[in-house]
Amino acid sequence: MATREVTRPSAPATPPAGRRTSVQRTKLWGTLLALPTAWIVGFFVSSMVIVVLLSFGRTQRDGRPVFGTRLTNYDALWNEVYLRLFLRSLTYAVVTTLICALIAFPVAYAIALHGGRFKSVLIAAIVVPFFASYLIRMYAWSALLSDDGVVNSALRKAGLGGVQFLNTPYAVIGGLVYGYVVFMILPVYASLERMDLSLIEAGKDLYHGPLRTFFSVTLPATRAGLFGGMLLVFLPALGDFVSAQLLGGPKTYMIGNLIQQQFLEGQNWPLGSAMTVAMMIGLTVLMVIYLRATTTRNREQA
Amino acid sequence: MSRRLERRPAFAVTVTVVFFAWLYLPIVAVVLFSFNSVKSLATFQGFSTRWYVDFFHDSSLITSLTASLGIAAVAAAGSLILGTMLALGLERIRSRSGRAIGAVTLLPLVTPEIVTGVAALLFFTGLGMKLSLVTVTLAEITFSIAYVTVIVRGRLASMSPEVEEAARDLGCTPWQAVRQVILPTLVPALLGSGLLVFALVFDDFVLAFFTTGVDPQPLPVRIYSSIRFGVSPAINAVGTLMLAFSALLIVLALLVPRLFHRKTSTLDLIAGGERP
Amino acid sequence: MTTTDTQLTHDPATAESPAVSLRALTKVFGKETVVDDLDLDIASGEFFSLLGPSGCGKTTTLRMIAGFTDPTSGTVMVGGEDVTSTPPQKRDVNTVFQSYALFEHLDVRRNVGFGLRRKGIDRRTIDQRVGEALELVQLADRADDRPAQLSGGQRQRVALARALINRPQVLLLDEPLAALDLKLRRAMQLELKSIQREVGITFLFVTHDQDEALSMSDRIAIMNGGVIEQCGTPEHIYENPTSVFAAGFIGTSNLMPGTYGDGVVQVCPELRVPLLAGHGLTGGEQVSVAIRPEKIWLSELTPAMVQVPGTVVASTYHGATTQYLVDVAPDVTLTVLEQNLPRMSTGDRWTPGSRVQIGWLPEHTVLLR
Numbered sequence: 001m002a003t004r005e006v007t008r009p010s011a012p013a014t015p016p017a018g019r020r021t022s023v024q025r026t027k028l029w030g031t032l033l034a035l036p037t038a039w040i041v042g043f044f045v046s047s048m049v050i051v052v053l054l055s056f057g058r059t060q061r062d063g064r065p066v067f068g069t070r071l072t073n074y075d076a077l078w079n080e081v082y083l084r085l086f087l088r089s090l091t092y093a094v095v096t097t098l099i100c101a102l103i104a105f106p107v108a109y110a111i112a113l114h115g116g117r118f119k120s121v122l123i124a125a126i127v128v129p130f131f132a133s134y135l136i137r138m139y140a141w142s143a144l145l146s147d148d149g150v151v152n153s154a155l156r157k158a159g160l161g162g163v164q165f166l167n168t169p170y171a172v173i174g175g176l177v178y179g180y181v182v183f184m185i186l187p188v189y190a191s192l193e194r195m196d197l198s199l200i201e202a203g204k205d206l207y208h209g210p211l212r213t214f215f216s217v218t219l220p221a222t223r224a225g226l227f228g229g230m231l232l233v234f235l236p237a238l239g240d241f242v243s244a245q246l247l248g249g250p251k252t253y254m255i256g257n258l259i260q261q262q263f264l265e266g267q268n269w270p271l272g273s274a275m276t277v278a279m280m281i282g283l284t285v286l287m288v289i290y291l292r293a294t295t296t297r298n299r300e301q302a
Numbered sequence: 303m304s305r306r307l308e309r310r311p312a313f314a315v316t317v318t319v320v321f322f323a324w325l326y327l328p329i330v331a332v333v334l335f336s337f338n339s340v341k342s343l344a345t346f347q348g349f350s351t352r353w354y355v356d357f358f359h360d361s362s363l364i365t366s367l368t369a370s371l372g373i374a375a376v377a378a379a380g381s382l383i384l385g386t387m388l389a390l391g392l393e394r395i396r397s398r399s400g401r402a403i404g405a406v407t408l409l410p411l412v413t414p415e416i417v418t419g420v421a422a423l424l425f426f427t428g429l430g431m432k433l434s435l436v437t438v439t440l441a442e443i444t445f446s447i448a449y450v451t452v453i454v455r456g457r458l459a460s461m462s463p464e465v466e467e468a469a470r471d472l473g474c475t476p477w478q479a480v481r482q483v484i485l486p487t488l489v490p491a492l493l494g495s496g497l498l499v500f501a502l503v504f505d506d507f508v509l510a511f512f513t514t515g516v517d518p519q520p521l522p523v524r525i526y527s528s529i530r531f532g533v534s535p536a537i538n539a540v541g542t543l544m545l546a547f548s549a550l551l552i553v554l555a556l557l558v559p560r561l562f563h564r565k566t567s568t569l570d571l572i573a574g575g576e577r578p
Numbered sequence: 579m580t581t582t583d584t585q586l587t588h589d590p591a592t593a594e595s596p597a598v599s600l601r602a603l604t605k606v607f608g609k610e611t612v613v614d615d616l617d618l619d620i621a622s623g624e625f626f627s628l629l630g631p632s633g634c635g636k637t638t639t640l641r642m643i644a645g646f647t648d649p650t651s652g653t654v655m656v657g658g659e660d661v662t663s664t665p666p667q668k669r670d671v672n673t674v675f676q677s678y679a680l681f682e683h684l685d686v687r688r689n690v691g692f693g694l695r696r697k698g699i700d701r702r703t704i705d706q707r708v709g710e711a712l713e714l715v716q717l718a719d720r721a722d723d724r725p726a727q728l729s730g731g732q733r734q735r736v737a738l739a740r741a742l743i744n745r746p747q748v749l750l751l752d753e754p755l756a757a758l759d760l761k762l763r764r765a766m767q768l769e770l771k772s773i774q775r776e777v778g779i780t781f782l783f784v785t786h787d788q789d790e791a792l793s794m795s796d797r798i799a800i801m802n803g804g805v806i807e808q809c810g811t812p813e814h815i816y817e818n819p820t821s822v823f824a825a826g827f828i829g830t831s832n833l834m835p836g837t838y839g840d841g842v843v844q845v846c847p848e849l850r851v852p853l854l855a856g857h858g859l860t861g862g863e864q865v866s867v868a869i870r871p872e873k874i875w876l877s878e879l880t881p882a883m884v885q886v887p888g889t890v891v892a893s894t895y896h897g898a899t900t901q902y903l904v905d906v907a908p909d910v911t912l913t914v915l916e917q918n919l920p921r922m923s924t925g926d927r928w929t930p931g932s933r934v935q936i937g938w939l940p941e942h943t944v945l946l947r
Contacts (some may be wrong), residue, residue: 028476033391033403036384036447040407043444044418047425051417054424106314107321114315124556125322129329131498132548133505135522136541139529140328143335143343143538150331153344178324210311239414242507246529256416263420263512276420283414464679467646470666471673472744473696478667486683 055273065269073274082258082275086282089254092169093238096176097184100233101226103177104184109218112192113200123189130182135242138175142246145171167249175243183232191225192218227294231287238283255279329545336538343535353539363524363540369435370521374504377442382496384443385450386488390480392451393458411448418445419512426513433515441513442506446499453498457491458484490559497555501548595658597622597748597780598643603652605638605804612638614804616652620748620782620797625774627783627791630801631827636784639801640750643782644673657747667696672741673750676757678733680725686712686736687721693744711739714773731762738773748780755790767794788828792816800824822866822946831868831944832912838863843945848907852884854940859947866946871915873942876902876934883937888912890932900927904936912936 057068077083111122129137144150145165152162165171195218203217219226241256255275262272335343339350357363392404410418422441423433431437465487469479485492507522514523521544528537596619605613613635620626628636641647643654645666653662661669672693681689688695691708712718715735725733734754741749751770755763771794774781785791791798792812799809800823808815808824819825825833836845838859843851851867859865879885888906895918902914914936928934 028480029391029395029400031391032387033395033400036388036391036451037403037407039384040410040444040447043425043440044410044421045406047421048417050424050428051421103317103321106311106317110311110314110318114311124553126325127556128549128552129325129545131501131505131552133507133522133541133544135505135507135526135529136332136544137328139525139537139541140332142529144328144331146343149343178328235412236414239416241416256414259416259420263423269424272420273424276417279414280417462675462677462679464675464677465681467644467666468673468675468679468681468740469692470646471644471671472693472740473667475665475667478696483681483683487681489683 051273051276054270055277057270057273059268059270063267068270073271074278076271077274077278085253085258086255088252089238089256092173092176092252092254093234096173096180096237097230097234099173099177100181100184101230103181104188104229105226108185108189108192112189113197123186126182126185134179137178138242138246141171141175141178142166145247166247167251169248169252171247172244172252172254175247176237176240179240179243180233180237183236184226184229187225187229187232188222189225191222195221223294227290231290235283239279332538332545333542335535336542338535338538341535353535354543356536357539357543360536362518363521365518366521366524369518370504373435373439373442373510373520374500376439377446377503378496378500380439380443381446381450381499382492385447385495386454386485386492388447389451389454389458390484393455407451408448410445411452415445415508416512419509422509423512433513435514435518435520437513437515438510438520441509442503445506445509446503449499449502450495453495454488454491457488461487490562494555494558497551497558501551501555504551505544505548594622595655596620597624597657598782599653599655599658600639600643601653601655603639603642603654604650605635605642605647606650612804613642613649616804616806618799618806618809620780622747622780623778625771625781625783625794625796627785627795627798628801629785629788629791629798629827631786634801635804636786636801637752640673640752640782640784643748644671644750645669670747671750672744672746673752674734674737674741674754676753678725678737678754678757680733680736680740682725685722685724686717686728689725689736690739690743692740697744707743711743714742714776715739730758731766734758734766738770742773742777742779745777746779748782751781751783753785754783755785755787763790770794792828800827802827819868819944819946822868825868825944825946830871830913832871832874833866833868833946834910835864835866838865843867846907846909849886849910851943852940853943853945857945859945863947868944868946869912869938869942870944871901871913872899872917874912874914874936874938876904876914876916876928876936879935879937883939884943885935885937887933887935890928890930890934892930893928895927902928904934906936 053067054065055073056070057066058070058072059065107126111119115122146152147162147164147166151165156162199217199221200213203213206213238254239256241254241260244252244254244257245260259272259275259279262268262275266272334346336353337349337351338346339348339352388407392400392407418441422437422444426433426437426440461484466479466484469483470476474482505522506520507526510520510523511526514520519527521540525537525540525544528534598618598620600616600618603613603616603618604611616635616639628639630636638647642649643656645661645664649662653660655661656670681692684692687708690711691704694704694707708721709718712721715738717732717735717739720728720732725736728736734757737754755766755770758766767790770781770783783791783794795812797809797811798815800807800815802823807821808819810818815824816828819828819831822833825831834843834845834849834851836843836851838844838853839861841852841855843853843865845851845867853859853867875883886906888904890902891905891911892903894901898918900916900918902916904912904914906912
């Protein structure tokens with residue numbers, strides 16, 4: 001074509017590729033990344049490495065921890081007491097996650113679809129207390145539920161007799177739910193907000209009855225939010241030790257309490273490190289399985 | 303636009319009402335009994351501010367309060383700087399290594415706090431650092447960077463890349479474009495995430511618990527040790543003050559974008575509920 | 579092919595240096611060649627449009643001129659100066675973005691004055707020129723508003739003023755009207771054109787809207803698949819499309835592929851379209867012929883016309899015109915556009931089923947290969 005056959009009188013040769021200063025690319029973004037990345041690698045990543053290294057170490061006679069290459073700490077984890085405790089933590093975390101889902105769904109649904117003008121206010125009313133002191137909120141429950149607390153004195157006044165709430169699994173799980181349910185409500189709320197409402201209308205025509213509509217339309221549409229929320233609740237719940245510390249007792253201790261004891265009471269840091277590493281490995285394995293399962297289900301859904 | 307369906311689902315509304323009652327019951331109780339004139343936690347005998355007076359006369363509690371405020375301020379400033387740099391770099395860099403860095407820097411968000419706490423404790427003692435407010439602050443900065451990054455990145459992602467190109471087009475170098483156009487546009491998000499981090503760090507217990515020295519201790523750690531000795535109205539007073547203070551910060555953080563006439567609020571970024 | 583009308587480059591010996599010159603400009607993203615060995619000269623003071631469907635490479639070309647995208651190879655020259663490796667902030671071009679890209683934290687006045695402030699011009703001059711620029715786009719009364727307080731059309735004007743105030747060699751406009759509604763778009767087309775005449779700056783306008791390109795441009799380049807299919811004045815391109823793509827993209831055409839032989843193009847056994855001499859085709863060559871719907875007559879045919887019998891299968895009344903679909907062969911339906919002239923009444927229009935004789939002048943048969 002003629003357009004290709006033009007003469008190029010005034011065009012200088014293209015500069016060699018190597019010398020060419022790039023117009024678009026700039027070193028700025030890399031420079032900006034350098035300092036925070038160095039910080040996070042320096043503090044966070046390297047501290048994780050130290051935990052792993054120390055988990056193979058031992059405690060000297062004078063109580064000082066030293067690095068080593070032994071598996072004794074991991075062997076020590078294989079005993080009935082610890083395994084029961086691990087199982088208990090896992091059960092608490094799973095039950096907490098399920099209860100959070102059961103609470104989050106109706107609450108997010110009511111606010112997203114029937115909140116009207118007050119939607120943001122209602123969500124803010126949930127968010128604000130949840131970001132305010134976790135410790136104080138746990139303390140508040142322990143004060144409420146204690147033997148001489150409001151609930152028990154009211155029960156006694158009504159002639160029903162006192163009930164022991166504290167030191168029970170119910171109180172610990174209740175505390176965990178109270179502590180983390182917001183992480184379930186927000187993603188479910190977000191996915192309900194993004195959902196096409198006509199789907200529900202269509203579902204009502206198609207399936208008759210709100211329950212079948214819920215299971216065949218609403219639930220699948222908010223699956224991603226639900227799966228994300230479950231992860232966000234499960235992770236901190238499994239590592240929690242404040243709820244069991246303030247609302248429970250030795251019979252309801254979780255992994256977090258155990259680790260905390262090794263570091264701040266028992267002073268067996270290598271054992272504590274091994275527990276921490278074991279927990280992280282367990283969490284990673286669970287997460288990989290979970291993400292595999294949920295992403296394939298999401299894909300099938302799509 | 304109305305997202306209202308004709309019929310209110312009675313079940314969902316009931317659960318929501320009960321949920322809100324459950325959510326605020328312990329908070330109301332703490333606040334109420336902080337004004338109780340007697341030591342009882344079961345019956346309210348009369349209004350009194352004696353527990354607050356006690357608090358303000360307890361010099362060690364005041365020292366802890368000051369320490370916590372200081373930690374929160376420094377951690378908010380530090381994580382704001384680092385987190386914003388990270389967000390800018392991650393949002394614009396296009397290389398594969400950039401994405402890998404992105405994944406690593408978000409790790410603190412998915413790591414249970416007790417693990418971070420243990421790791422920080424080992425790190426500082428391994429380096430031979432004496433545990434103090436400094437170590438707490440360093441740990442809190444590390445933990446908070448990811449929060450700032452997530453919020454600022456969310457705002458950056460909603461900004462058209464053409465805005466930055468327009469700045470270049472009108473004579474800015476890449477750095478001038480960041481300073482004169484991108485950062486000013488981010489001000490509401492920066493303020494919002496700064497306030498959020500301040501509140502989170504001020505209230506944080508777990509990380510502070512593992513990285514603090516003996517004296518002075520951050521306020522939450524101090525409160526924790528008193529709680530273990532039993533419930534007392536004085537803690538109710540401190541708790542009320544802390545709840546009120548954090549609530550104020552969070553409300554401010556949520557409202558900041560509104561004050562700047564922005565459509566996206568911090569709440570949208572937290573909740574991910576920004577409408578398309 | 580050596581048609582003189584598709585000449586894209588100026589003769590440097592006779593003309594001042596063009597506002598924009600692209601030489602062998604190529605952009606490859608991964609495996610995809612988005613802009614392919616492009617050569618183009620845009621004269622100073624010209625209103626030039628790059629017209630093409632999305633993905634044709636027109637925006638990438640614009641971005642390479644602005645400096646936002648690095649070319650894979652080739653050169654970009656602005657005002658005779660090679661700027662291929664010059665960063666955007668040092669190029670004498672400014673851009674009006676599709677999203678307007680206004681600075682939300684600055685008021686209208688500061689948005690418009692941004693470029694001048696970067697150049698370090700004194701405040702009084704800036705104030706004066708901002709005032710002039712805002713007058714030019716009729717926004718003088720909104721100088722203290724924030725972009726968020728403006729309507730879409732107003733934001734568009736601010737973006738225009740912010741770019742124009744720098745008096746660049748070339749103003750690049752990336753589909754600036756795409757986000758406006760139809761009525762506002764029409765008004766802005768006229769206004770853009772008159773502003774361009776007033777300031778005399780070279781405009782390079784990127785659009786996928788053929789009406790927009792036809793009504794505003796001095797010259798149009800039709801882009802497809804990373805290359806320029808045809809370049810010329812709006813009239814020339816419309817009347818003499820040289821490719822099937824150009825004929826189809828600008829306006830509507832009755833496009834008929836066929837085989838050449840013996841002075842005619844055989845479209846199908848029932849339809850033979852004679853060509854004027856001078857086409858230079860050899861027998862058996864596969865070509866296409868195109869006829870614009872408004873060039874076909876349904877009445878008052880003259881002997882000079884190519885005449886074909888047909889059947890009206892549909893008629894649509896459009897006010898000023900009536901559009902007919904006429905079957906001339908089993909597989910060939912032609913679109914015919916007839917003016918509704920004052921002397922015509924409803925009864926004069928053809929109804930479906932009518933047998934008609936249609937015709938067009940041989941010079942209106944456009945040959946495409």
